[in-house]
Amino acid sequence: MSDREPRTEGRGDSGRILYCHCAYAKVVPVETKREVLEQLGASGAAFEAVPDLCEMSARKDPALARLCAGGSESAKLRIAACYPRAVRWLFHAAGTPLAKGAFEVHNMREQSASEVVAGVLNQEGEPAAT
Amino acid sequence: MNTHPEPASSRPPRVVLYEGRGAAHLKAGRRFEVLHELLEAGYAVTRPAPAPSLDHEAAVTESHGEALIVLGEFGGGAPRWEDRAGRAAIEVVDLAHGDPLDRVHSSSEQDHAPRQNGWLPWFPVIDYDRCTNCMQCLSFCLFDVYGVDPEGKIQVRNESNCKTNCPACSRVCPDVAILFPKYKKGPINGDQVRSEDVQSEAMKVDISALLGGDIYSTLRDRSQNARKRFSTERDESKALLERKKCLKQLKKDLDIPDEVLMTLPSAGEIEERARRAKEKMEKRKARSKSEQDRRSATTEEWGI
Incomplete structure (x- = not known):
């Protein structure tokens, strides 16, 4: 393998980050989405960004299984999306339920961008709903 | 009009936005622009962590059935990528050559570009x-x-x-x-x-x-x-x-x-609809009960 070859795709980190862009509706403030996405990108952290969790759930997209796999109490899947109850049951509806205690949801409909970013990057911030 | 969601088998490719070894570090504005554009167009994007060290064992990306496109500024010398599971071919697209969305769209033509049927994900x-x-x-x-x-x-x-x-x-x-x-x-x-x-x-x-x-x-x-x-x-x-x-x-x-x-x-x-649903449910229940009875009879037959 040459020195120019890439080495990793976010493996072995202390938990995964998932960002939902809620692309097909205007219910999440555009500014909040923008700030969260900008700051996530600038943080250098590995993350997964999806256009719309609702759409993936309706399609029962197998990628949801990949996204929720590996979450545990010590390395939670940290999700920037909307209401925790909605996110939890969207995963369930797709046949890929999130394990209890293995995820936390930061709500871009209610929280500020800085609170959401602090939460998903596991910095000090508002306690998240699980 | 609410049309049907696409089945998962026809899902669009996933884009890996890569900035690690072998690729340039994107400016904040450029990175946001690319991410935003891809998400708005319906593509899922993976932003991988940078390689921890030069001597770290390589880990390539992994497909779960979807096609993969690796996007980055590779300066003409695009690296070789492999699917860890060996299931998908990975296309490498250089951000330096043209509009990223056009490049991703044209790469995914043989697969399935997202948002083709315009279904709005509104459902209970x-x-x-x-x-x-x-x-x-x-x-x-x-x-x-x-x-x-x-x-x-x-x-x-x-x-x-x-x-x-x-x-x-x-x-x-x-x-x-x-x-x-x-x-x-x-x-x-x-x-x-x-x-x-x-x-x-x-x-x-x-x-x-x-x-x-x-x-x-x-x-x-x-x-x-x-x-x-x-x-x-x-x-x-x-x-x-x-x-x-x-x-x-x-x-x-x-x-x-x-x-x-x-x-x-x-x-x-509406009453007829409710009656039919109830009937269907009772039939299913009866079927499932007779199936259970059959199973337990088989079990007894075999003396298990």
């Missing part, structure tokens, strides 16, 4: 912590969105049949167990359910009873009256106004879109 999601399996949603929904599983449990079966912006079934749910994540207000949008929400939902059911004991016939009568007025009125625009006025109150009460109100079937049809 059941909170099974709250659902009591009362089947009111199944009886109420006019569009066969709901069904029951072999165990007789209510489930959302035909998401794409749901009428965009219609939250009517969640309005009639006595347990506030139906969510529409893209709805504007709580608790239907997934916000916490408070005791006053449960009370107000119960009141809504009472209101429907007050409207004549049968919300369906009330809706139908309203719709039929409006239709009558429409047919006898010479001035069509005036008739339309009249009809809109007539439906306004119900729309306000239940937040049901005009399109849905205009296509209401008769109370008889």
Whole structure:
């Protein structure tokens, strides 16, 4: 393998980050989405960004299984999306339920961008709903 | 119009936005622009962590059935990528050459570019912590969105049949167990359910009873009256106004879109639908019971 070859795709980190862009509706403030996405990108952290969790759930997209796999109490899947109850049951509806205690949801409909970013990057911030 | 969601087998490729070894570090503005553009166009994006060290064992990306496109500024010397599971071919696209979205679109032409059929993901999601399996949603929904599983449990079966912006079934749910994540207000949008929400939902059911004991016939009568007025009125625009006025109150009460109100079937049809659903459920139950009996008989036969 040459020195120019890439080495990793976010493996072995202390938990995964998932960002939902809620692309097909205007219910999440555009500014909040923008700030969260900008700051996530600038943080250098590995993350997964999806256009719309609702759409993936309706399609029962197998990628949801990949996204929720590996979450545990010590390395939670940290999700920037909307209401925790909605996110939890969207995963369930797709046949890929999130394990209890293995995820936390930061709500871009209610929280500020800085609170959401602090939460998903596991910095000090508002306690998240699980 | 609400068209069908694409099956998972035709899902669009996933984009890996890569900035590690062998690729340039993107400027913040550029990175955001690329991410935003891809997400708006319906592509899922993975932003991998940078390689921890030069001597770290390589880990390539992994596909779960979807095609993969690795996007980055590679300066002409694009690295070789492999799918860890060996299932997908990975295409490497250099951001330095042309518009990233055009490049990704053209790379995914042989697969499936997203948002082709314009389906809006509006559908009910059941909170099974709250659902009591009362089947009111199944009886109420006019569009066969709901069904029951072999165990007789209510489930959302035909998401794409749901009428965009219609939250009517969640309005009639006595347990506030139906969510529409893209709805504007709580608790239907997934916000916490408070005791006053449960009370107000119960009141809504009472209101429907007050409207004549049968919300369906009330809706139908309203719709039929409006239709009558429409047919006898010479001035069509005036008739339309009249009809809109007539439906306004119900729309306000239940937040049901005009399109849905205009296509209401008769109370008889709704009752028939509920009867058929119940029949189907009982048949399934009986089938599952006879299957269980057969299994236990086989077990006894084998002396296990």
